[in-house]
Amino acid sequence: MIKLANPLFYPLSILVGGVVLVVGVRFAKIPNVVILPTAALVATVGAALLNSREPNEEKLAKQQLQKELQMLQNAAKNLADKSGDLRQEAKHLLTDDSFKIELLAIVEEACDRATELPKKIDRLSQRVQGHNSLLSPTELQQQLLEVQNKLSVSSGAARQHLEQLANSLKRNIELAKAGEDTRQAQLVNLYTLIQETAGILQNLQNKLRTSDLTKFEEVNELRSLSAELNSYQENMEILVGR
Structure with a gap:
């Protein structure tokens, strides 16, 4: 029995479905209500056929990749939600004087980056799934250069x-x-970064709630944590792609 598969993971099936759609609309003049589901069906059936012909080892690797991407997407969403909460708290507390407003700007920058992360992870997910999506040594070398x-x-x-x-x-x-697939290793790096960033964000939120904001030293500590949070966000952007 042929199992259904996501056409997004099989570019060839998407291409065939697209050809059916273009031919049906432009040349056969088939109504949209008919050709759209037909093209989707062709893409889905094509993906199922391609999936059925894949070796079991490749299927297992793809399933593991999908699982790790889902974990990554969940972690990114969780970080974005927490960042939204922190942004609101910071905006409420850091509006008294120019130094606090400067700190607020740093906090907001880090939070804004975090709220954009789920969309970036979605785009990354599209890139790393497919038959021609392996990261090349050149791409990895560019990431290493940015880190260095x-x-x-x-x-x-x-x-x-x-x-x-x-x-x-x-x-x-x-x-x-050596020709090995490095996608899972890269996803592990990114997942670790997200978890570490979430820890810094929680620490910043806790200190924001308990610090005496009239004391320069405590405000400066918050500023250092905010800068560290921004730095981790930059590191994630290196791996995700800006």
Whole structure:
């Protein structure tokens, strides 16, 4: 029995469905109410046929990739939701003077980036699923170069994290050169980044609620955490694509 499959994972089935749609509308003059579901059916059946011809090992790898992408999408949405809450709290608390307003701007920048993440993950999901979606050594090398550029101006915990990310990218480059699929390794890197970012965001939210905002030292600590949050967001953008 042939199982249904998502046509988005099979570009050839999408192409065939598109051809049916164009021919039906432009040349056969078939009404939209008829040709649209017909084209969708052709794409779905084509995907099911292609799926049935795939080796079991490839199917399992694809299922694992889909599972990890779903985890990534859920984590990104959770981070975006928490960022929205933090943005509202910060806006309520940080409006008294110019220094606090400057801090608010930093917090809002990080939160805005986080709220955009689910859409970026959706676009990433489209890119990494398909038969011609393996990351090349050149693409990974470009990501590594961006991380190394940040390393040259970083220190402390931020530098340590960047070094770990750089080492992961170096391993992935070697795997890619050997013809291995590095997509899952990249997704693991990104998932780890999202979880670490969520931890920093929670820490920032807790301190925002408990700090004495009349004290320069405590406000400055909040500013440092906000800058760290922004830095982690930048690291995610390197892996996701800007």
